[in-house]
Amino acid sequence: MSQAKHILCIVGTRPEGIKMAPLIKALKREPWARVTVLATAQHRDLLDQVLSLFDIRPDVDLDIMRPNQTLPELTARLITALDNKFAELAPDVVLAQGDTTTVMTAALVAFYRRIAFGHVEAGLRTHDLDNPFPEEMNRVVAGHLARWHFVPTERSRQNLLREGIADTAVHVTGNTVIDALLEVAASDWPLDIPLDPSKRLVLVTAHRRENFGEPFRAVCRAIRILVDRHEDIEVLYPVHPNPNVSATARELLGDHPRIRLCAPLDYAPFVEAQKRAYLILTDSGGVQEEAPALGKPVLVLRTETERPEAVDEGVVRLVGTDQARIVEEASRLLDDEEAYRAMARGVSPYGDGEASRRIVEVLRGEL
Structure with a gap:
């Protein structure tokens, strides 16, 4: 690699913040990666809470949330705002996680701008566009626009292969949420709510x-x-x-x-x-x-x-x-x-806390 690759990491909601945080931190430790964090703030306060916990400060904040926003309004604002920022920032890669409107529009705008898109937590399917709504549509669209599919499980991989995604583009990494969970669960945290310990x-x-x-x-x-x-x-x-x-x-x-x-x-x-x-x-x-x-x-x-x-x-x-x-x-x-x-057996089929490392290894090898 002759120069650092510009990686644009996008987060919009609290779950995205949780699941992208370990990956953002892992990428920032890589000398070959120049990381920019863009927050759409599709969910304002909930996203801010979790980014603060992981000590991540967005470099760009679109502050897109509006009271009682409809899905068409949100989608239209996101497409326009993301397109402007992609043109300004000119990233080599866009990464986003999951199945929100933020993720779907990020994948779409990256496709229009011919920027490589990596989908974190790819391949989840119910095969029913109404359940969950609109998330199933969001992840199907994002999945068919991605260059890299970072799937949590073998079943997710099989979902994508059945949809015609190339095997070489699908990488079973585990889920980054387990990375985040194990980091946070290792400590005891105050729960400032009066609960009855006898219940x-x-x-x-x-x-x-x-x-x-x-x-x-x-x-x-x-x-x-x-x-x-x-x-x-x-x-x-x-x-x-x-x-x-x-x-x-x-x-x-x-x-x-x-x-x-x-x-x-x-x-x-x-x-x-x-x-x-x-x-x-x-x-x-x-x-x-x-x-x-x-x-x-x-x-x-x-x-x-x-x-x-x-x-x-x-x-x-x-x-x-x-x-x-x-x-x-x-x-x-x-x-x-x-x-x-x-x-109550303590069994997790979703990962071992090493998903972010595996994603970084794939990107390092292909960029």
Whole structure:
């Protein structure tokens, strides 16, 4: 390599910040790489929290978020803003992670500008464009525009090969979220929420767009039933700021003495909450990856998942948003120690904490 290659790393939401942070730090240690971090701030406060934790300061901040933004409005603003910045910065490579609107538009603009695009956490599929929406479309589009596909598992690799992606472009690296998780989980972090240590903690995260409305109301009703039936549990629910989530959560759950609703937690306290939890209910993709590595059973509030490896391993179970099903499956884990132990095995099919190193090795060898 005659001169440093300019690597533009793009982050827009909190999960992207978490999963890109170990890779950004690894690339910055490489003498052949000149790294620029661009934040679209698709989610403003949530992204800022996690970048601060990993001591990453964006070089460029588009501050794209607007109240009540629609997907077409967000997409249009991102395409225009990213195109202007790509023209100004002239990177050799663009890297982005996952399946957000930020990632899809970054891949599209890189394609228009003929800049090589690397997709981190590539190859996840439900094969249903409505679930999750719009994430399945975002990652399919990004995947067909990428030069490098950094996939977390062999199953993800097979997904891409079936779509006609060249085998030589697909690299099984593991998931960078495990890199980040192991770094943060090695320390104990304060959790400044009054919790009863005599109660078993049930951690809840639920914010998926496709669950808005009656499906999410059913989830909230199920949580309330669980707490009423099990006097020895307490629920902690960091509530997403989207009003479709926060208004309903406070309406249906806000007055219960053993349900703690709080603002979204910074990443380190959230990892601490996962470590302390007995059971986790979530519709989050990242939690499906992290919690099994911490030995916590996960019930997924979705009917499909693009992360089937943990389901196959028996440490994650899909329960959807049916009220009775959620209550039944959660009660089984709360009441049956053998069933609980079968899921709480500390098995992670998503990596060993070395994914960032493997991605850097691929880029070093090809640039």
